[in-house]
Amino acid sequence: EAQVTQNPRYLITVTGKKLTVTCSQNMNHEYMSWYRQDPGLGLRQIYYSMNVEVTDKGDVPEGYKVSRKEKRNFPLILESPSPNQTSLYFCASSPTPKGGLYGYTFGSGTRLTVV
Amino acid sequence: AQKITQTQPGMFVQEKEAVTLDCTYDTSDQSYGLFWYKQPSSGEMIFLIYQGSYDEQNATEGRYSLNFQKARKSANLVISASQLGDSAMYFCAMSRGGNKLTFGTGTQLKVEL
Numbered sequence: 404e405a406q407v408t409q410n411p412r413y414l415i416t417v418t419g420k421k422l423t424v425t426c427s428q429n430m431n432h433e434y435m436s437w438y439r440q441d442p443g444l445g446l447r448q449i450y451y452s453m454n455v456e457v458t459d460k461g462d463v464p465e466g467y468k469v470s471r472k473e474k475r476n477f478p479l480i481l482e483s484p485s486p487n488q489t490s491l492y493f494c495a496s497s498p499t500p501k502g503g504l505y506g507y508t509f510g511s512g513t514r515l516t517v518v
Numbered sequence: 519a520q521k522i523t524q525t526q527p528g529m530f531v532q533e534k535e536a537v538t539l540d541c542t543y544d545t546s547d548q549s550y551g552l553f554w555y556k557q558p559s560s561g562e563m564i565f566l567i568y569q570g571s572y573d574e575q576n577a578t579e580g581r582y583s584l585n586f587q588k589a590r591k592s593a594n595l596v597i598s599a600s601q602l603g604d605s606a607m608y609f610c611a612m613s614r615g616g617n618k619l620t621f622g623t624g625t626q627l628k629v630e631l
Binding site: 444503 | 522549551553555561562563565568570609611613618619620621622623624
């Protein structure tokens with residue numbers, strides 16, 4: 404089944420403890436990106452990647468890192484999480500950056516709480 | 519600045535009726551894409567429909583259609599024959615610059631008997 408897999412689904416952590424949210428897609432998509440969703444703000448793009456070893460900042464990149472060493476994987480790293488990073492996170496992929504007729508396929512989301 | 523505006527925080531519709539969810543956008547790009555996503559209470563993001571800026575025909579997918587008015591910069595979603603399962607949050611989004619996706623703040627739709 405074509406899908407984007409995120410892990411974990413739920414995570415509670417403490418301020419300052421480094422964490423990684425994994426994202427993997429099995430559709431051979433070139434484009435991948437991360438979003439955070441907060442009430443009243445919709446989804447905001449954190450980082451995106453056009454291909455292996457090509458990443459760039461979205462609209463809210465502060466406090467996050469990403470890497471794209473393989474085409475299928477695009478982990479999101481929070482090196483020193485803070486409570487304002489408590490949010491619902493989505494990973495998404497697409498055959499092309501513009502999405503087009505097939506849109507962007509989203510993972511199931513990761514609900515992160517930083518205390 | 520690129521922006522998506524959804525002015526209806528919440529909408530109610532009766533089952534079997536049609537409903538229009540509003541979306542306006544602001545961009546200086548000539549080439550862009552417009553999307554609608556559905557987010558049920560379970561949280562996943564479900565792709566509904568896409569409209570390219572150069573597409574002359576309005577996009578349709580089953581009960582979903584996109585009313586694209588380029589001069590007005592609007593891309594409203596029309597859901598025909600609403601069903602209880604259509605109750606969800608709906609997001610309008612725009613791909614711009616070939617690599618960024620901007621979302622609106624969403625419209626919560628409730629379908630009533």
